[in-house]
Amino acid sequence: MAPTLADPFHDSSALREFVINQGNGVKGLSELGLTALPKQYIQPLEERTCMSNIVPQETIPIIDMSNWEDPRVAKSICDAASKWGFFQIVNHDVPIEVLENVKDATYKFFRLPAEVKNKYSKDHSSSNNVRFGTSFTPQAEKALEWKDYLSLFYVSEEQASALWPSICRDQVLDYMKKSEVVIKQLLKVLMKGLNVNEIDDTKESMLMGSMRTNLNYYPICPNPELTVGVGRHSDVSTLTILLQDEIGGLFVRENEGDNWIHVPPIKGSLVINVGDALQIMSNGRYRSVEHRVVANGSNNRISVPIFVNPRPADMIGPLPELIANGEKPIYKQVLYSDYVKHFFRKAHNGKKTVGFAEL
Ligand SMILES: COc1cc(/C=C/C(=O)SCCNC(=O)CCNC(=O)[C@H](O)C(C)(C)COP(=O)(O)OP(=O)(O)OC[C@H]2O[C@@H](n3cnc4c(N)ncnc43)[C@H](O)[C@@H]2OP(=O)(O)O)ccc1O
Ligand SMILES: O=C(O)CCC(=O)C(=O)O
Numbered sequence: 001m002a003p004t005l006a007d008p009f010h011d012s013s014a015l016r017e018f019v020i021n022q023g024n025g026v027k028g029l030s031e032l033g034l035t036a037l038p039k040q041y042i043q044p045l046e047e048r049t050c051m052s053n054i055v056p057q058e059t060i061p062i063i064d065m066s067n068w069e070d071p072r073v074a075k076s077i078c079d080a081a082s083k084w085g086f087f088q089i090v091n092h093d094v095p096i097e098v099l100e101n102v103k104d105a106t107y108k109f110f111r112l113p114a115e116v117k118n119k120y121s122k123d124h125s126s127s128n129n130v131r132f133g134t135s136f137t138p139q140a141e142k143a144l145e146w147k148d149y150l151s152l153f154y155v156s157e158e159q160a161s162a163l164w165p166s167i168c169r170d171q172v173l174d175y176m177k178k179s180e181v182v183i184k185q186l187l188k189v190l191m192k193g194l195n196v197n198e199i200d201d202t203k204e205s206m207l208m209g210s211m212r213t214n215l216n217y218y219p220i221c222p223n224p225e226l227t228v229g230v231g232r233h234s235d236v237s238t239l240t241i242l243l244q245d246e247i248g249g250l251f252v253r254e255n256e257g258d259n260w261i262h263v264p265p266i267k268g269s270l271v272i273n274v275g276d277a278l279q280i281m282s283n284g285r286y287r288s289v290e291h292r293v294v295a296n297g298s299n300n301r302i303s304v305p306i307f308v309n310p311r312p313a314d315m316i317g318p319l320p321e322l323i324a325n326g327e328k329p330i331y332k333q334v335l336y337s338d339y340v341k342h343f344f345r346k347a348h349n350g351k352k353t354v355g356f357a358e359l
């Protein structure tokens with residue numbers, strides 16, 4: 001039964017019950033028509049987005065992928081990965097219908113009744129490879145985040161057929177499959193920029209041996225200025241390929257300072273960012289940069305990142321080619337699954353995860 005509107009979630013166990021245990025998520029909270037944000041979502045002042053720190057005149061690079069092998073295009077990709085850690089690509093090979101279909105499928109999944117979505121929650125899912133959840137790591141967070149998600153770890157078509165929700169399975173598989181071409185193009189260019197001219201099977205596994213797609217849903221929020229959609233973090237991936245809708249709200253940190261730059265939605269584009277695994281493998285030459293998502297008081301927003309990762313059992317560290325060239329390693333070898341577990345066991349705290357691999 002839904003709680004009444006007069007201070008319905010003063011008691012945190014009632015909030016947990018409604019949002020997490022019953023699978024209503026923040027979408028369910030939003031649809032109750034609350035007039036004030038429950039206190040559990042109020043972020044400390046320093047974590048809220050302050051408009052005076054937004055630099056409206058700055059923008060991350062927009063790169064046309066139609067001539068990706070042209071040395072000037074390749075240079076702009078490597079420069080963007082070193083300077084910004086973020087860029088948008090246009091004229092890539094992922095068909096627009098594939099992108100529209102996965103966005104439609106995302107809405108369809110989140111419109112399912114709570115009890116159906118809840119079959120995929122941490123407590124009910126038959127596999128760790130499919131997880132419906134809310135916030136980031138609710139058990140470790142002092143303040144919750146205003147986001148629900150479905151996370152799908154790809155093992156095989158057979159496993160996806162058996163375990164993934166049928167309402168979005170084919171559209172997510174198609175998006176992942178069609179994105180592989182551009183992922184390989186980007187990795188080829190980025191490796192060449194490090195003088196790594198051959199990507200053999202071992203290297204390919206380390207760069208893109210496992211993939212996870214998240215469907216993110218950020219519902220309308222009663223007091224968006226008091227909370228966040230996603231707190232400051234860097235991704236633990238090699239690369240992230242992010243599809244966002246037309247609403248906007250993703251911000252990227254500029255040069256480790258206090259300034260944040262908006263990533264404007266561009267129809268048909270994909271946002272690319274370097275993750276911690278590539279920062280570590282490139283010995284810091286490519287940067288995984290902090291980003292965050294604001295909450296929105298007027299519109300629901302969705303995004304669909306594909307996290308391109310090493311395999312959980314891979315040891316990652318600075319690439320041997322860089323060290324053989326006389327470069328001093330700044331990271332040690334770490335087991336990727338240890339790195340990921342470290343990330344998920346604590347609340348979002350900016351760039352601190354990479355400290356786990358520092359020498
Ligand atoms: C959710 O909001 C997010 C997510 C993000 C994500 C950013 C990324 O870069 S995701 C890419 C992560 N890497 C991978 O997908 C590699 C593949 N990972 C795995 O196969 C496994 O998770 C493992 C690393 C091998 C660990 O397996 P296992 O030993 O069986 O342990 P698990 O129970 O699977 O997980 C350990 C611990 O982490 C939590 N966790 C794992 N995956 C997720 C997930 N996708 N979403 C949420 N939480 C996850 C899990 O709950 C476990 O915690 P316990 O408390 O149960 O110990 C960026 C920003 C966001 O807001
Ligand atoms: O929704 C977005 O724009 C970004 C989400 C994000 O940073 C993530 O899921 O890691």
Ligand SMILES: [Fe+2]
Nearest residue numbers: 233234235291
């Ligand atoms: Fe992210």
